[in-house]
Amino acid sequence: MEKVLIERLWRIFDISIIVVIALSVTLLVAMLVGIECKICDILVLVMVASVIWVACFGFVLTMIENYK
DSSP states (O other), rough: HHHHHHHHHHHHHHHHHHHHHHHHHHHHHHHHHHHHHHHHHHHHHHHHHHHHHHHHHHHHHHHHHOOO
């Protein structure tokens, strides 16, 4: 049961990393194309929040696995 839960959490972590990469690419394209600054500002905020989420989530998962 525990192992299945941790595996699912790692899958969520992997998906979160993919989301951060997608946001980074979207922001880069938006800046290159020259879309309005408001959209870029929102994308930057979402990307920063996503990076913080991935860092914290990865840290917690690593701590859970090392606790065993």
